[in-house]
Amino acid sequence: MRRLWPLLLPLPLLLPVLVESPYYVHGLACRIMIYTLLVASLDLVVGYIGDVSIGHAGFFAIGAYTVAMLTATPEVNPDSSVAFFPQLPFLVALAAGVLLAALAGFVLAFPALRSSGPYLAVITIAYGLIVYTFINEQERFTNGTKGVTLLPLRAFGVDLSGNHFVWVVYPFLALVLYGLHNLGRSFWGRAFEAIKHSSVAASCCGISRPYYKIWAFVISAAVAGLAGGLFAQLDAYIAPNTFSYNLSVEFLIALIFGGVRSILGNLVGVSVFVVLPDVFSAFADYRLMVYGALLLVVLFFLPAGIAGLVRRALAPFTRKDLEAERAALEDASRGLAVLPEPPPPGAAAAPSLALDGVTMRFGGLTAVNGLSFEVAPGKVRGLIGPNGSGKSTTVNLLTGLYVPTSGGISFRGRALGRLPPHERARAGMARTFQNLQLFGDLTALENVLVGLHASFHCKLWQVALRTPAARREERALRARAYALLRFVGLERSAFELARNLPYGQARLLEIARALALAPRLLLLDEPAAGLTGGEIEAMSALVGRIKAAGIAVLLIEHHMDMVMAVSDEVTVLDFGKKIAEGAPRAVQDDPAVQEAYLGKHASAIGRFEPPTDEAGTVRA
Numbered sequence: 234m235r236r237l238w239p240l241l242l243p244l245p246l247l248l249p250v251l252v253e254s255p256y257y258v259h260g261l262a263c264r265i266m267i268y269t270l271l272v273a274s275l276d277l278v279v280g281y282i283g284d285v286s287i288g289h290a291g292f293f294a295i296g297a298y299t300v301a302m303l304t305a306t307p308e309v310n311p312d313s314s315v316a317f318f319p320q321l322p323f324l325v326a327l328a329a330g331v332l333l334a335a336l337a338g339f340v341l342a343f344p345a346l347r348s349s350g351p352y353l354a355v356i357t358i359a360y361g362l363i364v365y366t367f368i369n370e371q372e373r374f375t376n377g378t379k380g381v382t383l384l385p386l387r388a389f390g391v392d393l394s395g396n397h398f399v400w401v402v403y404p405f406l407a408l409v410l411y412g413l414h415n416l417g418r419s420f421w422g423r424a425f426e427a428i429k430h431s432s433v434a435a436s437c438c439g440i441s442r443p444y445y446k447i448w449a450f451v452i453s454a455a456v457a458g459l460a461g462g463l464f465a466q467l468d469a470y471i472a473p474n475t476f477s478y479n480l481s482v483e484f485l486i487a488l489i490f491g492g493v494r495s496i497l498g499n500l501v502g503v504s505v506f507v508v509l510p511d512v513f514s515a516f517a518d519y520r521l522m523v524y525g526a527l528l529l530v531v532l533f534f535l536p537a538g539i540a541g542l543v544r545r546a547l548a549p550f551t552r553k554d555l556e557a558e559r560a561a562l563e564d565a566s567r568g569l570a571v572l573p574e575p576p577p578p579g580a581a582a583a584p585s586l587a588l589d590g591v592t593m594r595f596g597g598l599t600a601v602n603g604l605s606f607e608v609a610p611g612k613v614r615g616l617i618g619p620n621g622s623g624k625s626t627t628v629n630l631l632t633g634l635y636v637p638t639s640g641g642i643s644f645r646g647r648a649l650g651r652l653p654p655h656e657r658a659r660a661g662m663a664r665t666f667q668n669l670q671l672f673g674d675l676t677a678l679e680n681v682l683v684g685l686h687a688s689f690h691c692k693l694w695q696v697a698l699r700t701p702a703a704r705r706e707e708r709a710l711r712a713r714a715y716a717l718l719r720f721v722g723l724e725r726s727a728f729e730l731a732r733n734l735p736y737g738q739a740r741l742l743e744i745a746r747a748l749a750l751a752p753r754l755l756l757l758d759e760p761a762a763g764l765t766g767g768e769i770e771a772m773s774a775l776v777g778r779i780k781a782a783g784i785a786v787l788l789i790e791h792h793m794d795m796v797m798a799v800s801d802e803v804t805v806l807d808f809g810k811k812i813a814e815g816a817p818r819a820v821q822d823d824p825a826v827q828e829a830y831l832g833k834h835a836s837a838i839g840r841f842e843p844p845t846d847e848a849g850t851v852r853a
């Protein structure tokens with residue numbers, strides 16, 4: 234199929250030659266192409282980033298009106314505001330439309346950073362209504378309800394309007410879809426997906442949520458503006474009623490119907506929704522009702538839309554490709570070092586992490602109270618304590634998810650202050666989560682690639698055009714991700730979706746993803762929770778190998794056998810306060826620790842052996 238692409242790709246350009254008339258066919262083809270651009274732009278926000286936009290008709294209108302006002306002449310628009318604008322060549326006006334729409338996308342991205350779900354949906358509706366009202370009412374800028382008539386497009390003496398307009402639209406469509414497709418399958422697409430699934434986990438993998446959200450809105454709005462600019466020239470006339478709220482809804486329906494994150498889905502969704510009104514022209518007034526019913530039926534039987542159905546049908550054919558990729562990754566990853574070289578014996582070991590009197594209050598509750606400790610490179614510090622003693626809060630403080638009420642944290646000699654989580658991750662602080670936070674719709678390999686995000690350096694344009702440098706980088710880092718999977722013993726599951734992995738493997742995958750950051754400090758939040766006895770032993774051995782590479786490890790764990798086996802030192806918390814610290818055995822014998830775990834009369838009972846269940850997990 235891949236070899237057929239170069240032959241199939243130019244075919245639409247032959248349309249004006251093969252089908253001379255009627256214009257209906259050409260108009261329909263161009264409309265499908267333009268709307269596909271618009272739905273693909275919406276897909277970036279809805280399918281990739283996971284936000285809802287019911288205002289994309291606004292970006293579409295900005296592109297359309299910019300082109301219309303900057304190319305139309307007063308001769309064909311007598312007594313209109315067109316006379317106040319400069320008349321520019323089509324491509325210049327189109328570029329202006331794209332830029333203005335991108336600017337609007339940039340502005341709309343800010344509320345999207347602060348809200349989501351129904352709130353954001355309402356904001357986008359309001360935005361669409363504002364643009365619609367503006368073009369309808371502001372005659373001075375848009376000619377109002379009269380609409381704008383454009384001149385037929387000509388270039389180098391060639392007529393590019395009517396049946397030939399496909400020559401203008403199609404190259405834009407092919408180029409933009411190619412770029413979006415590449416973006417979606419690159420580290421950009423994985424960053425979008427990670428943010429959609431868990432913005433906390435994404436930021437702890439070094440991904441800046443604001444950066445990628447803003448870019449998603451800007452790119453999406455720019456593409457919608459491009460579609461609008463082309464649309465203005467399609468029939469050489471535009472009027473406000475085209476850009477109503479209904480249009481935004483129809484595009485959203487077309488996107489969901491076709492299936493998100495798929496160009497084929499975009500194309501199918503649009504084709505059905507462009508062709509349907511003509512088929513059911515007698516029921517024009519019931520259009521939205523028919524769409525809604527169709528959508529319900531499709532989503533009931535095909536939750537991933539038409540694209541999901543096609544993907545399922547093609548799955549047996551892609552299996553061979555996966556085996557070929559696995560073999561290539563095996564070869565490329567052989568001998569790749571995944572952990573840093575251990576420091577030479579006797580090397581000075583300044584602490585990787587130091588907490589100095591850290592306190593965290595939630596209202597009246599002091600979750601962490603004046604906590605101080607250090608973790609040295611190549612050492613494991615166990616952090617234990619009964620439920621609610623402040624262990625996870627400490628990890629959240631370290632990774633920047635919480636800002637301490639008082640006290641200071643320094644990492645590799647640098648005071649962290651208010652450094653955001655993604656920058657801490659990039660500086661070499663990696664973590665796993667008590668409640669697993671894998672990116673379920675990505676494969677195990679892709680999850681590790683998200684961890685490698687900071688190692689990707691190619692620019693946006695290189696990724697979109699899939700330049701040789703971008704391909705080389707992706708290949709090299711895929712091999713590294715595979716090597717990391719092999720390090721934790723998960724290479725056979727490289728192409729499994731993370732959500733399908735058994736619990737034990739999912740915990741290992743989180744560690745592989747964290748190691749992808751090449752961390753100097755690894756924070757393990759209950760890595761043995763839910764594991765079987767054998768799995769816990771394997772996990773302990775893995776922590777030992779990580780420590781041997783000179784990585785500092787902070788281990789929060791309820792499973793005491795593991796803590797005692799792998800820790801060099803243990804810190805014990807109770808009600809947020811440090812109550813004991815030292816070598817594992819000494820801590821185990823400390824009466825204060827026994828009292829915290831077993832109650833006031835523990836010392837009288839004898840040696841501290843916290844109560845455990847059959848798997849050896851401490852019951853608090």
Ligand SMILES: Nc1ncnc2c1ncn2[C@@H]1O[C@H](COP(=O)(O)OP(=O)(O)OP(=O)(O)O)[C@@H](O)[C@H]1O
Pocket residue numbers: 595598600618619620621622623624625626627667
């Ligand atoms: N975001 C928050 N807002 C308010 N209170 C919080 C918040 N996060 C934690 N707490 C409270 O802080 C205290 C410490 O919680 P934390 O989750 O850190 O304990 P833990 O030692 O990790 O417990 P566990 O072993 O059950 O995970 C608890 O009383 C908890 O309810």
